[in-house]
Amino acid sequence: xxxxxxxxxxxxxxxxxxxxxxxxxxxxxxxxxxxxxxxxxxxxxxxxxxxxxxxxxxxxxxxxxxxxxxxxxxxxxxxxxxxxxxxxxxxxxxxxxxxxxxxxxxxxxxxxxxxxxxxxxxxxxxxxxxxxxxxxxxxxxxxxxxxxxxxxxxxxxxxxxxxxxxxxxxxxxxxxxxxxxxxxxxxxxxxxxxxxxxxxxxxxxxxxxxxxxxxxxxxxxxxxxxxxxxxxxxxxxxxxxxxxxxxxxxxxxxxxxxxxxx
Amino acid sequence: xxxxxxxxxxxxxxxxxxxxxxxxxxxxxxxxxxxxxxxxxxxxxxxxxxxxxxxxxxxxxxxxxxxxxxxxxxxxxxxxxxxxxxxxxxxxxxxxxxxxxxxxxxxxxxxxxxxxxxxxxxxxxxxxxxxxxxxxxxxxxxxxxxxxxxxxxxxxxxxxxxxxxxxxxxxxxxxxxxxxxxxxxxxxxxxxxxxxxxxxxxxxxxxxxxxxxxxxxxxxxxxxxxxxxxxxxxxxxxxxxxxxxxxxxxxxxxxxxxxxxx
Numbered sequence: 001x002x003x004x005x006x007x008x009x010x011x012x013x014x015x016x017x018x019x020x021x022x023x024x025x026x027x028x029x030x031x032x033x034x035x036x037x038x039x040x041x042x043x044x045x046x047x048x049x050x051x052x053x054x055x056x057x058x059x060x061x062x063x064x065x066x067x068x069x070x071x072x073x074x075x076x077x078x079x080x081x082x083x084x085x086x087x088x089x090x091x092x093x094x095x096x097x098x099x100x101x102x103x104x105x106x107x108x109x110x111x112x113x114x115x116x117x118x119x120x121x122x123x124x125x126x127x128x129x130x131x132x133x134x135x136x137x138x139x140x141x142x143x144x145x146x147x148x149x150x151x152x153x154x155x156x157x158x159x160x161x162x163x164x165x166x167x168x169x170x171x172x173x174x175x176x177x178x179x180x181x182x183x184x185x186x187x188x189x190x191x192x193x194x195x196x197x198x199x200x201x202x203x204x205x206x207x208x209x210x211x212x213x214x215x216x217x218x219x220x221x222x223x224x225x226x227x228x229x230x231x232x233x234x235x236x237x238x239x240x241x242x243x244x245x246x247x248x249x250x251x252x253x254x255x256x257x258x259x260x261x262x
Numbered sequence: 263x264x265x266x267x268x269x270x271x272x273x274x275x276x277x278x279x280x281x282x283x284x285x286x287x288x289x290x291x292x293x294x295x296x297x298x299x300x301x302x303x304x305x306x307x308x309x310x311x312x313x314x315x316x317x318x319x320x321x322x323x324x325x326x327x328x329x330x331x332x333x334x335x336x337x338x339x340x341x342x343x344x345x346x347x348x349x350x351x352x353x354x355x356x357x358x359x360x361x362x363x364x365x366x367x368x369x370x371x372x373x374x375x376x377x378x379x380x381x382x383x384x385x386x387x388x389x390x391x392x393x394x395x396x397x398x399x400x401x402x403x404x405x406x407x408x409x410x411x412x413x414x415x416x417x418x419x420x421x422x423x424x425x426x427x428x429x430x431x432x433x434x435x436x437x438x439x440x441x442x443x444x445x446x447x448x449x450x451x452x453x454x455x456x457x458x459x460x461x462x463x464x465x466x467x468x469x470x471x472x473x474x475x476x477x478x479x480x481x482x483x484x485x486x487x488x489x490x491x492x493x494x495x496x497x498x499x500x501x502x503x504x505x506x507x508x509x510x511x512x513x514x515x516x517x518x519x520x521x522x523x524x
Contacts, residue, residue: 052344053314053377060466060474082314082378087475090461112390114510115315115383116344128374128458160522169456170512172519187524191511194431196390199352204322212322213349241524243515248376249453250432250507257434257505260422262449 011037011098018118025104028147051118081122100126103136111193127171149181188238193229273299273360280380287366290409313380343384362388365398373455389433411443450500455491
């Protein structure tokens with residue numbers, strides 16, 4: 001058996017993020033997945049926070065191989081996280097990957113943040129393409145955050161997903177509180193909390209006297225008492241794991257709307 | 263009763279889109295909603311197709327009042343469709359609107375396109391904020407498309423939503439085939455089709471000899487035989503109405519993942 005055959009027998013893992021190729025969280029996640037298989041990293045050149053599931057349709061995409069070593073190759077792309085995933089699937093990888101991991105994001109992606117997050121955009125894109133996909137986020141915006149506990153948790157979850165797989169059209173949204181592994185109370189399987197961002201735009205005046213806005217704001221929890229949500233878990237120092245689906249159909253509403261006699 | 267009081271008693275309707283303030287589809291949708299109440303239009307300055315649920319966090323947002331007439335005001339914004347909705351909710355509107363409509367998009371937003379579409383991004387953002395919200399799309403990319411039938415359909419659906427409301431966390435994704443109203447076979451309440459885009463990137467070489475990519479591709483339907491999906495309805499010349507929910511939790515998977523003993 002040649003070394004090529006041995007190499008090609010190992011699982012193929014696609015890694016991406018939305019904080020960009022230089023982010024510490026990406027490096028830490030790569031360290032975790034290296035032991036599970038061959039790793040292909042395709043990450044945005046710059047931070048792409050808030051890019052959600054956006055795709056680039058008006059400008060050309062560029063992708064550059066940055067580095068290659070045993071069982072690992074790094075590409076950087078000028079597009080969004082979802083562009084990275086699409087380029088990987090359709091241009092860079094020789095076959096469908098066995099796993100997609102996105103992150104580890106610097107900052108929370110719990111609750112409705114799944115809609116805004118580029119980290120989760122990439123994860124959901126993997127899921128749409130029927131690849132077992134996991135998005136990881138650490139509840140710290142610090143660019144030099146301590147990922148020790150997050151890496152350990154990520155390793156445990158990746159191992160289980162590699163063993164058990166994930167059903168088609170389901171991916172995982174994993175959020176990890178700050179702190180040491182001893183401080184974490186455990187891992188909770190949760191539902192997505194209901195809430196929204198209350199935007200308090202910061203209204204300013206530029207040197208030419210024109211108004212402009214910066215988006216700021218805070219998260220408003222619509223159900224702070226509920227004990228089965230990701231927000232509750234994180235507030236109580238549990239890791240939250242929310243299985244997400246890409247079918248958004250509100251099945252319970254279909255019959256009611258049929259009564260409207262449209 | 264003063265005219266101001268009369269005015270403020272009318273429903274308040276927020277209109278946005280992702281094709282930009284100059285798009286014909288937006289003008290046509292405004293014509294439809296004018297008869298239902300006061301209209302505030304907050305739309306992107308330029309086309310924002312593929313912007314999904316993206317928010318602008320790295321650059322300042324600017325918004326400009328373009329025109330005001332009886333019971334109607336137009337704003338243009340340099341951001342994404344979701345930025346437009348957030349600015350409307352938190353800066354421009356004096357109260358929560360009674361309805362949000364987004365579109366009429368030039369081109370389909372059925373199936374998994376809800377993830378990429380700025381039109382649906384804005385619709386889902388309304389829904390997250392508990393506003394009855396509807397996204398409309400016409401299956402024609404023509405910038406001068408005929409919206410006659412689409413307007414009639416939109417009017418019927420808006421009327422029903424104004425009468426019946428929508429449950430919290432549910433919004434509507436309406437796609438309308440091309441053609442006259444007589445050619446349409448009716449309105450079908452559907453589920454989101456399962457499928458994905460098969461990206462065939464167009465790989466080119468720039469004048470400096472460097473490669474770049476344009477995203478192209480075609481939709482692959484994973485369940486072409488299913489008769490209850492939006493794709494099926496549209497292919498058979500029905501208008502498709504898919505109720506969408508903003509809770510992405512895959513509830514059926516929660517127990518299974520609990521067995522993993524993480």
